[in-house]
Amino acid sequence: MLRTAINKSRLSAVRVIWGQGRRFQAFSSAAKELDLDGSISLQKARSWDEGVQSKFSTTPLKEIFKDKKVVIFGLPGAFTGVCTKAHVPSYVNNADKLKAKGVDKIICVSVNDPYVMNGWAEKLDAKDELEFYGDFDGSFHKSLDLTVDLGFALMGERSTRWSAFVEDGKIKVLNVENTPADFKVSDAETLLKKI
Structure with a gap:
């Protein structure tokens, strides 16, 4: 009984801290395209051996977004709760x-390496529906002002939780959550209504 009370207390504290960590960050991206x-690129999810074989190649944004309608969503980390x-x-x-609705690609991206993203995609059995990319150094998210410091949760600088509809590189819709624990506006159902 005492253990349950302590665990509930810790969970409440984490929720409060999680929200506070987010509150001090600027979350609305001014980027329109x-x-x-x-020079910014992403790293397609793959195994370590595939990474070695490709000489650790990256995928330029032009290859992902040029002349395409893309739904992309970012999240704090692979293997995390929400x-x-x-x-x-x-x-x-x-x-x-x-x-x-004419979407060519649906992409999940996180500030993780491509090998973690690959393992996570396989565990979720989601590779047929979605493409997974790593943003190993956070440069993509930083360019969009969509990062948050989650050092208190031992995660460092990560992606905030967001979703977007991008057409030929132009950001047509951008939905950003208030805190990394929130899941109110970055879901597929909300984005579907705006496309």
Whole structure:
């Protein structure tokens, strides 16, 4: 009984801290379009051996977004609670509806390495519906002002929770949550209504 009370107390403290960590960050991105000709790239989810074989190649943003309609969503981290139980499943379950609206790709991105993203995608059995990318150094998220310091949770600087509809590199819709624990506006259902 004492252990249960202590665990509930810790959970409450984590929720308060999680919210506070987010409150001090600027979360609305001023970016209206992605820099398709710049040096920022993402790393397609893959195994370590595939990474070695590709000489650790990255994927330029132009290759991902040029002349395409893309739904992309970012989240704090692979294998974390809301990300695993709600955020990714939201897009897996609505993939057909998004593609029926003309979406060419549905992408999940996080400030993780591509090997962790690959393991997570395989565990979620979501690689048929979604493409997974790592943003190993956070440069993509920093360019959009979509990072948050989650050092208190031993995660460092990470992606905030967000979703977007991008057409030929132009950001048409951007939904950003108030805290990393929130899941109110970055879900697939909300994005479907705005496309």
